[in-house]
Amino acid sequence: MFTLTTLVLGLLTATGISSAQSGADGTGGIMAGLITPHAYVQKRVSSYDRTGANADAIHIAAGATATILDESGPGIITHIWFTIASPEDLHLKKLVLRMYWDDESSPSVEAPIGDFFGLGLGQYFLYESAPLSVAPDKALNAFFQMPFRKKARITVTNQGQEDVDSFYYNIDYRAYSQPLPSDTLYFHAEYRQATPAKGWTTDWKSNGDPLVNDKKNLNGDGNYVWMEATGRGHFVGVTMSVLQNQDGWWGEGDDMFFVDGEKTPSINGTGTEDYFLGAWDFGSHPFSYASFGAPVKGEELAGSRSSVYRFHLDSPIPFTRSFKATIEHGHANARSDNMFSVAYWYQTEPHAAFPPLPSVEERIPRIYPVGGPGNAGKNP
Known part of the structure; x- marks a missing residue:
């Protein structure tokens, strides 16, 4: 019988993530779920232009913090995509990414934004792994499953000297009407x-x-x-x-x-x-x-x-x-x-x-x- 517990445990199974991203087994992992009904509502929070025009990015002033996601749960973030237009050298080391679950005061994720995506020396390069990848050109992707029961909040702080002209983002998550299993990590x-x-x-x-x-x-x-x-x-x-x-x-x-x-x-x-x-x-x-x-x-x-x-x-x-x-x-x-x-x-x-x-x-x-x-x- 299909249950929310089954779905969540499947999402959090690391081998499922690997199979889905690598395509190693063709139908295994998350791909096996394509023939099964799903008990969630697909959601996305993005930087799209709310007026309907094409200014689909936010501006982050030097010294400012932008809250890019603040959503109630229960839910599971399944994908994060960023791309950044900044005149500042080494902005990957100067922008700080933080994530908070369920109204916690201390972030569960805290890292320079480049380091979080594996770019630890402040420079862009292309690579592909199952949970993280950097695609042409300067597209930052994360596929880690990130569950939250009550609330999820994600911020980006500009600790550089220059404004970030354009910060684009798409954050995909699954919203549930029932609580996540009690042992969800x-x-x-x-x-x-x-x-x-x-x-x-x-x-x-x-x-x-x-x-x-x-x-x-x-x-x-x-x-x-x-x-x-x-x-x-x-x-x-x-x-x-x-x-x-x-x-x-x-x-x-x-x-x-x-x-x-x-x-x-x-x-x-x-x-x-x-x-x-x-x-x-x-x-x-x-x-x-x-x-x-x-x-x-x-x-x-x-x-x-x-x-x-x-x-x-x-x-x-x-x-x-x-x-x-x-x-x-x-x-x-x-x-x-x-x-x-x-x-x-x-x-x-x-x-x-x-x-x-x-x-x-x-x-x-x-x-x-x-x-x-x-x-x-x-x-x-």
């Missing part, structure tokens, strides 16, 4: 950065240096933290961008996940490119697939830029009390590169407080004088 996304992620040494010459390779790290001490959560939920992935301060391969770090208060990680990886499902320094060219990719691949030199992503759509990582997702910056945290990331997960509310969002100046990618190979400066 809320979508969360958290931005973090380390500029730089300070390594413990500059006295190394190459990735194979025994000083670095023989260093032990079993408990994640000094790791770069993607996110920490308290409550019950599951981790679904991360986007990350790296601006190298030093020469050499930045990706020797292992991923480590700590579930429900673990002191040592129950999930421990073998290297950064391995976690992001590439191999051997991501090979010779960039790539992007449904659940993993390295759409920007830099050379192994100071100043190089890379962007990567991994979504656990096949098997989200569950937690019942707490969760901490981390990765080393270089083996045993020897390197001192700049790292920018957004982690994505679902959980019960209330959520733990996010770290304060760094200032605009702190968010701008630049090389720091950290010492080490290829860096002429001294340690700060």
Whole structure:
């Protein structure tokens, strides 16, 4: 028998999202629902011109906050599309996206708008994954399912110095006449950065240096933290961008996940490119697939830029009390590169407080004088 519970659970099943976006199984996932009646009313909130003319965008003045969605529930956001016309350089780092569920005072999503869509270095590039994609030209898309029981509110704050001339948006959601299931989890996304992620040494010459390779790290001490959560939920992935301060391969770090208060990680990886499902320094060219990719691949030199992503759509990582997702910056945290990331997960509310969002100046990618190979400066 078809029920609202069945529908919602289907929407929140990560493998369904993956199948629908990748088309891997032809009729599986969300596509399987095309022959089934649906118990929702399709809604859209957009920036269309209310007069019927063609001025289909909003203006966001410098320093202003625009509320682009403020709707009552129950409902599930299924798609977000943005495109931005701004004269300001690096506006992707200066516009802040926030999402609030059910009248909460602390946002469940907070990130620079570019970082949320995987553009962590303030520049546009094209790629396609199941939950996030950037299409020609500068079209930002998100397909994460975002349920809300009472209310959903989304804001965009312009922390830049220039006005945003045109901010276009379409937000598609499904409105329900019945409550969502009691165990429905809320979508969360958290931005973090380390500029730089300070390594413990500059006295190394190459990735194979025994000083670095023989260093032990079993408990994640000094790791770069993607996110920490308290409550019950599951981790679904991360986007990350790296601006190298030093020469050499930045990706020797292992991923480590700590579930429900673990002191040592129950999930421990073998290297950064391995976690992001590439191999051997991501090979010779960039790539992007449904659940993993390295759409920007830099050379192994100071100043190089890379962007990567991994979504656990096949098997989200569950937690019942707490969760901490981390990765080393270089083996045993020897390197001192700049790292920018957004982690994505679902959980019960209330959520733990996010770290304060760094200032605009702190968010701008630049090389720091950290010492080490290829860096002429001294340690700060």
